[in-house]
Amino acid sequence: MPNSVLQTRLENGLLVQLKEIHSAPLISHWVWYRVGSRDEARPRTGLSHWVEHMQFKGTPTYPASVLDKTIPRDGGIWNAFTYLDWTTYFETMPADKIELALDLEADRMFHSLFDPQEVESERTVIISEREGSENEPLFRLGEAIQNAAFDHHPYHTEVIGEKEDLHTITRDDLYQHYRTYYVPNNAVVALAGDFDAEAMLARLQHVYAVLPAGPPPPHPAQPEPPLTAERHIELTGPGQTTYLQLSYRAPAAAEDDFFALTVLDSLLTGPTGLNMFGGGGISNKTSRLYRNLVERELAISVNGGMQATLDPFLYDITITIHPDKSYHQALAAIDQEIQALQDHLVSSDEIARAVKQARALFAYGSENITNQAFWLGYAEMFATYAWFEQYVERLQAITPADVQRVAQTWLASHRRVTGVYLPQGDQPEETQEE
Amino acid sequence: MTTPSTLSLPGPHDTTRLELPNGITILIRPNFNSPSVVINGYLPAGSAFDPSDKLGLAYFTALALMRGTQTRSFQEIYDALESVGANLGFSASAHNITFGGRCLAEDLPLLLTLLAEALRAPVFPGQQIERLRAQMLTHLAIRAQDTADMASLTFDSLLFPNHPYGLPEDGYIETIQRIQTDDLFAFHQKHFGPRGLVIVIVGGIGVEQATQSVIRTLGDWQNPEQVVLAPLPTITPPTQTIRQHIVLPGKSQTDLVMGCLGPRRHAPDYLAASLGNNILGQFGLMGRIGDVVREQSGLAYHAATSLNAWIEAGSWEVSAGVNPANLERAIELIISELRRFTSEPVSDEELDNSQANFIGRLPLSLESNSGVAGSLLNIERFQLGLDYFLTYAERVRAITPQDVLQAAQTYINPDALIIVSAGPEQNQAK
Numbered sequence: 001m002p003n004s005v006l007q008t009r010l011e012n013g014l015l016v017q018l019k020e021i022h023s024a025p026l027i028s029h030w031v032w033y034r035v036g037s038r039d040e041a042r043p044r045t046g047l048s049h050w051v052e053h054m055q056f057k058g059t060p061t062y063p064a065s066v067l068d069k070t071i072p073r074d075g076g077i078w079n080a081f082t083y084l085d086w087t088t089y090f091e092t093m094p095a096d097k098i099e100l101a102l103d104l105e106a107d108r109m110f111h112s113l114f115d116p117q118e119v120e121s122e123r124t125v126i127i128s129e130r131e132g133s134e135n136e137p138l139f140r141l142g143e144a145i146q147n148a149a150f151d152h153h154p155y156h157t158e159v160i161g162e163k164e165d166l167h168t169i170t171r172d173d174l175y176q177h178y179r180t181y182y183v184p185n186n187a188v189v190a191l192a193g194d195f196d197a198e199a200m201l202a203r204l205q206h207v208y209a210v211l212p213a214g215p216p217p218p219h220p221a222q223p224e225p226p227l228t229a230e231r232h233i234e235l236t237g238p239g240q241t242t243y244l245q246l247s248y249r250a251p252a253a254a255e256d257d258f259f260a261l262t263v264l265d266s267l268l269t270g271p272t273g274l275n276m277f278g279g280g281g282i283s284n285k286t287s288r289l290y291r292n293l294v295e296r297e298l299a300i301s302v303n304g305g306m307q308a309t310l311d312p313f314l315y316d317i318t319i320t321i322h323p324d325k326s327y328h329q330a331l332a333a334i335d336q337e338i339q340a341l342q343d344h345l346v347s348s349d350e351i352a353r354a355v356k357q358a359r360a361l362f363a364y365g366s367e368n369i370t371n372q373a374f375w376l377g378y379a380e381m382f383a384t385y386a387w388f389e390q391y392v393e394r395l396q397a398i399t400p401a402d403v404q405r406v407a408q409t410w411l412a413s414h415r416r417v418t419g420v421y422l423p424q425g426d427q428p429e430e431t432q433e434e
Numbered sequence: 435m436t437t438p439s440t441l442s443l444p445g446p447h448d449t450t451r452l453e454l455p456n457g458i459t460i461l462i463r464p465n466f467n468s469p470s471v472v473i474n475g476y477l478p479a480g481s482a483f484d485p486s487d488k489l490g491l492a493y494f495t496a497l498a499l500m501r502g503t504q505t506r507s508f509q510e511i512y513d514a515l516e517s518v519g520a521n522l523g524f525s526a527s528a529h530n531i532t533f534g535g536r537c538l539a540e541d542l543p544l545l546l547t548l549l550a551e552a553l554r555a556p557v558f559p560g561q562q563i564e565r566l567r568a569q570m571l572t573h574l575a576i577r578a579q580d581t582a583d584m585a586s587l588t589f590d591s592l593l594f595p596n597h598p599y600g601l602p603e604d605g606y607i608e609t610i611q612r613i614q615t616d617d618l619f620a621f622h623q624k625h626f627g628p629r630g631l632v633i634v635i636v637g638g639i640g641v642e643q644a645t646q647s648v649i650r651t652l653g654d655w656q657n658p659e660q661v662v663l664a665p666l667p668t669i670t671p672p673t674q675t676i677r678q679h680i681v682l683p684g685k686s687q688t689d690l691v692m693g694c695l696g697p698r699r700h701a702p703d704y705l706a707a708s709l710g711n712n713i714l715g716q717f718g719l720m721g722r723i724g725d726v727v728r729e730q731s732g733l734a735y736h737a738a739t740s741l742n743a744w745i746e747a748g749s750w751e752v753s754a755g756v757n758p759a760n761l762e763r764a765i766e767l768i769i770s771e772l773r774r775f776t777s778e779p780v781s782d783e784e785l786d787n788s789q790a791n792f793i794g795r796l797p798l799s800l801e802s803n804s805g806v807a808g809s810l811l812n813i814e815r816f817q818l819g820l821d822y823f824l825t826y827a828e829r830v831r832a833i834t835p836q837d838v839l840q841a842a843q844t845y846i847n848p849d850a851l852i853i854v855s856a857g858p859e860q861n862q863a864k
Contacts, residue, residue: 023467023801024797024801025797026797026798026801056719064729068718068719069717069718069787072717072718072787072791072794072795073787073790073791073794074790074794075790075791075793075794075795075796075797075798076794076795076798077795077798092798094794094797094798097794120732121729121730121731121732122732123732124732124733124757125728125732125734125735126735127757128687128732128733128734128735128755128756128757129735131686131687131755131757132686132687132735132736132755134685134686134687135580135581135685135686135687135689137579237684238579238682238683238684238685239575239576239579240575240578240579241572241575241576241579270516271516271519278802278804278805279802280521280536280804281521282515282516282519282520282521283512283515283516283521283523284516285508285509285512285516286509286512286513286516286517291509294565295509295565297565297568300568300569300572300573301569320572322568322572323568323571323572323575324568353516353517356517356518356519357516357519358519359519359538360470360518360519360520360537360538361519363468363469363470363538364470364536367468367470367801367802367803367804368801368802369801424684
C-alpha cells in the first residue's frame with residue numbers, strides 16, 4: 001500500500017503509523033513522546049532534555065556500551081531531539097536490520113537505568129552544551145526574547161533549561177519525569193520505508209503491545225493571552241555586529257491562521273520548509289524584506305519563520321544589521337513592509353508562487369526516508385497527520401484577503417517583543433602563546 | 435524487502451560519464467523515483483590563485499557571479515530561481531570554485547541556463563559588489579567572534595604555513611577591503627573556463643536530456659587564456675608541539691582544535707587512516723575520544739575527530755568544546771589517547787565494528803540525489819573510479835589493525851601537535 005498511511009492504536013494507547021516506501025532498502029523508525037519543556041516549571045526546567053540524554057545511558061538489556069556500537073555497526077544512524085512540546089528518538093537502518101531499533105525503543109520506554117553516577121557525568125555535559133550555545137549572540141537574544149514574550153507559559157524558557165536548575169536537578173527528579181511521561185499512551189511510533197505494512201504491524205504488536213499503559217500524564221500548561229503592549233529588550237555582548245529580532249505571538253499550528261501566516265511569511269522573509277533531514281532550502285532574495293532591507297543596505301541578512309507548536313508560540317523575524325546603519329532604520333523599514341501587508345491586498349500570483357515553493361521543498365525532502373518518517377509523527381505532536389497531508393492544499397486555499405487579515409491581527413505591533421543585541425564594540429583579539 | 439538485485443549502488447552500470455570537446459566532464463545518474471534534480475560541480479579556480487594581498491578573491495568572485503549577468507539583473511536571476519522553488523549557489527575551496535543547486539525536474543533547463551550565465555557572463559555591477567563586500571565583511575566580523583571558527587582558522591594557519599591550505603578562502607578584513615571590481619573581472623577572465631569543469635546531475639531526468647541541456651548551455655564555451663595552477667609549496671609536518679590560545683572575552687565556552695597532518699586523499703594509507711579515525715573519534719558516541727572526554731569525564735558535549743583529505747595533504751583533527759576550567763584536562767586526556775592510538779594496534783573488535791559501519795552505511799549515505807551527487811563529485815575529483823562503491827566493501831575489509839597502526843604512526847606524533855584553543859582568557863576560567 002505505497003503512498004498511504006496505515007494508522008492504528010494499540011490497546012495500551014500507543015498510536016502506530018506506517019508508510020511503505022520502496023525506493024531504497026532502508027527503514028526509519030521514530031518514537032515520539034508528548035513531553036517537552038512545555039511540561040516543565042522552575043526549579044526543574046530542562047528535565048525533558050536531560051531525560052533524553054539519559055535514554056542513551058543504557059538499560060539492563062542494552063547497556064550503553066552496547067547501544068553505542070550496535071546501530072552504527074549495522075550501518076544505521078540514530079539520534080534524539082527535545083523540543084517545546086515533544087521528545088523524539090529515531091533510528092534509520094538498512095531494512096533487514098530494523099528489528100534492533102524496535103526492541104531497543106520498546107526496552108528504553110520503561111527500563112532505562114538512570115545510574116546516579118551517569119546522571120552526574122551528564123550534568124556537566126549538558127551544562128557544557130548550554131555554554132556552547134551561550135557563545136552565540138543569537139542564542140542569547142532568542143532566550144531573552146522568549147523570557148520576555150511569556151509571563152507564565154513554560155515557552156518562557158529555553159528547552160535546555162535554566163542553568164541554575166541544571167545545577168540542582170536530582171536523579172529522582174529525572175526518573176520521576178521519565179516514569180510519568182514515557183508510557184505508550186503518551187507516545188507515537190512511526191515508521192516509513194522498505195517494509196510490508198501488515199507484517200510490520202504484527203511485529204510492532206509483538207514488541208510494543210506488551211508494555212502497560214500508565215496514568216494519563218499531566219500537561220498543565222495553558223495558553224497565555226496575547227500581549228497587549230509591545231515589549232522591548234536590549235542586551236549587550238562581545239562582537240561588532242548588531243542583531244534585531246522581532247517576535248510576534250503566533251497562532252498554534254492547529255489554528256487556521258497558521259497557514260495564512262505561513263504564506264505571509266513566505267512573501268515577507270522567504271519560504272521555510274518542514275524538512276529536517278537534507279533537502280536544502282530556497283533562497284529569499286526576492287522576499288519583501290530582503291528587497292527592502294538588504295537591497296537598501298540597512299541589513300546584511302533577513303530570516304523569518306514560525307514553529308508548529310501545540311500552544312501559540314512565536315513568529316520570528318531576525319535581522320543582521322548593516323555595520324553602517326542603526327537598528328532603528330531597519331525597524332522602520334520592517335514596519336513599513338508590514339504596514340503594506342496590512343493596508344493592501346497581495347496578488348494571487350504571489351500566493352501561487354509561495355505554494356510552488358512549498359511543493360518544491362516537499363519534493364526535495366521526500367528523497368530522505370528519515371524525513372518521510374519524521375513527518376508522520378511530527379504532525380501528531382500538535383495536530384494530526386492530516387495536518388501534514390493537507391499542508392500544501394491548505395496553503396493553496398489562502399486568499400489575498402486572508403493574508404491581509406492575519407497581517408492585521410497577528411502582526412500588530414502591540415503583540416510583539418522587539419529584541420536587540422548590541423555589540424560592546426571593538427575588542428582586539430589577543431593571542432596567548434605558550 | 436528490496437532484494438539485493440534492486441539494491442543499486444551507483445556504478446558504471448547506471449552512471450554515465452562523458453567529456454565534451456571543450457574539456458567539460460559530465461556525470462549523470464538518473465533516479466526516476468525522484469521528481470527533482472540536483473546539480474553539483476566545480477572548476478579549478480580556487481583560492482590557491484589568490485594573491486597574498488587579496489586573499490578571498492576567488493571566494494569574492496564566486497559569490498559575485500550571481501549579482502548580475504549580461505542577460506539578467508540580480509533580482510531577475512533570483513526571481514527566475516525562487517519562482518520555481520529552485521536554488522543555485524557558488525563557493526570556493528583551495529583548489530576549486532564549487533557550485534550546487536536543485537530544482538524540480540522540469541526546471542533543469544532553466545537551472546543550467548542560469549548556471550551558464552553566471553559562469554560565463556557575470557558583469558559584477560558596482561553597487562551590488564559593494565553590497566556584497568559589506569556582507570562579507572560582516573561575516574568576517576562574526577567569524578572573529580566565533581570560538582570554533584577562530585580555533586580552526588588558527589589551527590590551519592599553523593599546520594600549513596606558507597601553503598594555500600593554511601589560508602582562509604574567505605580572506606581577511608583588510609584583503610577583502612582591497613579587492614576592486616577590476617580584480618573580479620581579471621580573475622574571471624584568467625581562471626574561468628571549460629577546462630577542468632565537472633558537472634554532476636542526479637535525479638528525475640534522462641541521460642540524453644541532461645546531456646543536451648549541458649551542451650546547449652556550456653558546450654560552446656571556450657577560454658584560451660585559462661591559467662593552470664603552478665605547483666604549490668611542499669607541506670612538511672610540525673617538528674614540535676605548538677600551542678596557542680585566542681582570547682575572546684565574554685564567551686562561556688572554549689573551543690579546542692588540535693592535531694596534525696593527515697593523508698592526502700590519494701595516499702595508499704588513506705582508507706586505513708580513515709578507519710582508524712572512525713575508531714579514534716567517530717564510531718558510536720564519538721569513538722575513543724568521545725568516550726574518554728564526554729562519557730567518562732563529562733568534560734564536553736562535543737569531542738570528536740575528523741580526517742580531512744585533499745589533493746596535496748590532509749589534516750587529522752580533534753575538536754572539542756569545553757568549559758575553560760577543563761581545557762588543560764581535556765588536552766591531557768586527548769594526548770594520552772593519541773599516545774595509545776599510535777603505540778598499540780586497535781583491537782580486532784574495534785576494527786570490525788568500524789568496517790561494518792563503513793560498509794553498512796552506504797545505502798543510507800546514497801539514498802538521496804544530493805548524497806549520490808556529492809559522492810560522484812568526489813569520485814571524479816579524486817579519480818577514484820566509477821566502480822568505487824562496487825569494490826568498496828572488499829577494500830574496507832582488507833584493512834588490518836597493523837595497517838591502522840602504521841597509518842597512525844605515519845601521521846600522528848603526540849609530541850609534535852598543533853594545539854589551538856579560543857575562548858575567554860585562560861586564567862579567568864570559571
